[in-house]
Amino acid sequence: MMNNKQLADTFTLIANLSEIKGENIYKTLAYRKAADSLMSLGREASEYWKEGKLKEIPGVGAAIAEKIDELERTGRLEFLERLKKEVPVGLVEWLPIPGLGPKRAALIWKTLNITSLAELEAAAKEGKLRNLPGMGAKSEAAILEGIASLGRRSTRLPLGKAYPLAQELCEQLKKVKGVVDAQPAGSLRRMRSTVGDLDILVASRDPAAVMDAFVKLPRVHRVLGRGDTKSSIEFNDGMRAQLWVHPPEKFGTALVYATGSKDHNVRLREIALSRGLSLSEHSFLKVKDDSEIFCATEEEVYKTLGLPWIPPELREDRGEIQAAKANKLPRLIQLKNIKADLQTHSTWSDGKLSMLEMARAAAKRGMKVIAFTDHSVSLGVTGGLSMEDHKKQAAEIRKIQKQLGDSILVLHATEVEIKADGTLDYPDEFLATLDLVVASLHTGLRQPREKVMQRVLNAIRNPHVDIIGHPTGRLIPDREGADIDMEAMLQAAKESGVAMEINAHPARLDLDDVPARRAKELGIPLSINTDAHSESDLDLLFYGVATGRRAWLEPKDVINCWSTDKLLKWLKKRK
DNA sequence: GCCGTTTTCGGCCCGACTGTTTTCAGTCG
Numbered sequence: 001m002m003n004n005k006q007l008a009d010t011f012t013l014i015a016n017l018s019e020i021k022g023e024n025i026y027k028t029l030a031y032r033k034a035a036d037s038l039m040s041l042g043r044e045a046s047e048y049w050k051e052g053k054l055k056e057i058p059g060v061g062a063a064i065a066e067k068i069d070e071l072e073r074t075g076r077l078e079f080l081e082r083l084k085k086e087v088p089v090g091l092v093e094w095l096p097i098p099g100l101g102p103k104r105a106a107l108i109w110k111t112l113n114i115t116s117l118a119e120l121e122a123a124a125k126e127g128k129l130r131n132l133p134g135m136g137a138k139s140e141a142a143i144l145e146g147i148a149s150l151g152r153r154s155t156r157l158p159l160g161k162a163y164p165l166a167q168e169l170c171e172q173l174k175k176v177k178g179v180v181d182a183q184p185a186g187s188l189r190r191m192r193s194t195v196g197d198l199d200i201l202v203a204s205r206d207p208a209a210v211m212d213a214f215v216k217l218p219r220v221h222r223v224l225g226r227g228d229t230k231s232s233i234e235f236n237d238g239m240r241a242q243l244w245v246h247p248p249e250k251f252g253t254a255l256v257y258a259t260g261s262k263d264h265n266v267r268l269r270e271i272a273l274s275r276g277l278s279l280s281e282h283s284f285l286k287v288k289d290d291s292e293i294f295c296a297t298e299e300e301v302y303k304t305l306g307l308p309w310i311p312p313e314l315r316e317d318r319g320e321i322q323a324a325k326a327n328k329l330p331r332l333i334q335l336k337n338i339k340a341d342l343q344t345h346s347t348w349s350d351g352k353l354s355m356l357e358m359a360r361a362a363a364k365r366g367m368k369v370i371a372f373t374d375h376s377v378s379l380g381v382t383g384g385l386s387m388e389d390h391k392k393q394a395a396e397i398r399k400i401q402k403q404l405g406d407s408i409l410v411l412h413a414t415e416v417e418i419k420a421d422g423t424l425d426y427p428d429e430f431l432a433t434l435d436l437v438v439a440s441l442h443t444g445l446r447q448p449r450e451k452v453m454q455r456v457l458n459a460i461r462n463p464h465v466d467i468i469g470h471p472t473g474r475l476i477p478d479r480e481g482a483d484i485d486m487e488a489m490l491q492a493a494k495e496s497g498v499a500m501e502i503n504a505h506p507a508r509l510d511l512d513d514v515p516a517r518r519a520k521e522l523g524i525p526l527s528i529n530t531d532a533h534s535e536s537d538l539d540l541l542f543y544g545v546a547t548g549r550r551a552w553l554e555p556k557d558v559i560n561c562w563s564t565d566k567l568l569k570w571l572k573k574r575k
Numbered sequence: 576g577c578c579g580t581t582t583t584c585g586g587c588c589c590g591a592c593t594g595t596t597t598t599c600a601g602t603c604g
Binding site for chain 1: 576577578586587588589590591592593594595596599600601602603604
């Protein structure tokens, strides 16, 4: 059995090899499309396969369905094995090198008869590339530089790192003379949990001045390209940023273009064409008479297409265009809708502030309810609480509640450890005495799927557990989550009525958008919490909200948006 | 290879930038 990631990787490999082979470009695109589609699918493709419904997956037709079938049945794919014999698989390692695409890879491979990254580097150093047709000394140097940068570059950047950086870049660019506006775009504006590079859009009538400032930013390692309206740079740490500059009257079309996603933009352009318009980052061009329509705002762009404005978090071609056409876009949750923080830590375990300080900080940020979910006893490194400690904590909560008055309601809760043996860290009789129970995995994350699933299902089915905290345990970018059968986990959650968390910490964002959307589809309540260990952690809530927005969540889907009454009733009913 | 409120065949988004060229191919997003 193969999971969606493995299938997507397989089709991406086919796409890359086909492209080097020189196969019809639309075939290549079809494989890439199928790979993307599999990655944004809420359920495992293997489920569709069992039901004989593979072709219901967008981008999967007869040919790709057959290939998935063969992979599911035999674990291998004859088509891919043959392809690998035609095109050496080592060549795909060349493709991430900037300026080296499939055509040149094929040219170098066939003329010089080399297939590995090491051989490519050697050939470039020996000056063997500059004499190939269409290439010269500059291309050769660019390839060498590109190989060197592969080591420097991390893969994708966590949103939590990229977001503040992009804000900072925009602030610097706004100081440049003539700049009217500077906004982050790309996957960062769509708030993906990781981003490939930073995309910045600037409105100005003096693009040259902005370009000058951009390429001279601190820590710039090299300039990858510089034109009249577009430039890109690489920083010392390998991170890349690109900049577009457009005059204010074109800012709307330019922002839509720069925000993407690519697939979303393709859809918009198709709609434009069906209305006799050609859409680019500059304008709508009337096909009939070549006259132009300019849009200073995104709203005007979508309006011209007969659509309501679509929030950036939805722009992934996952049904948002159809929903917009039918006027059925979700009324997405907003930061201000969140009234309760149901996972926080205090000095009772590994938090930095006392409960009183944390509660006041949360109240200051508009929270009406805060739950202290200090760690349970077995998580020793965090100073986990014994049941005896909990009695003292309960007394302390009664005390601070008096001081806090009705500014914020404090819940006595726990983040109880789902231990490696599958049991919870406290007995049921004790859990029953708490206001709220979050159960989480922190240890034994590398256990085999069967074992880890047995643990998680045990926690989900425990009637005292209200929320499953950061369900996969992943840490961005260093640690993959546990080997969870997501569909089985969500089905169990649906049965037990437990809420699934979207942990707002940018190193977690767990659940991520795709499984969270599937949870909503199944009617499972979601809970967006900061997991704050300090006051500043409380300000990370918007990352969780953004992930929820990417999952199409509305206030009714998220227990943190409910009125205090409704939340307390829900908790009581679960006892 | 996928897909269809014109289509089951014939399309499939659009432009910027670079390096190598004398008008364009390759790459990228």
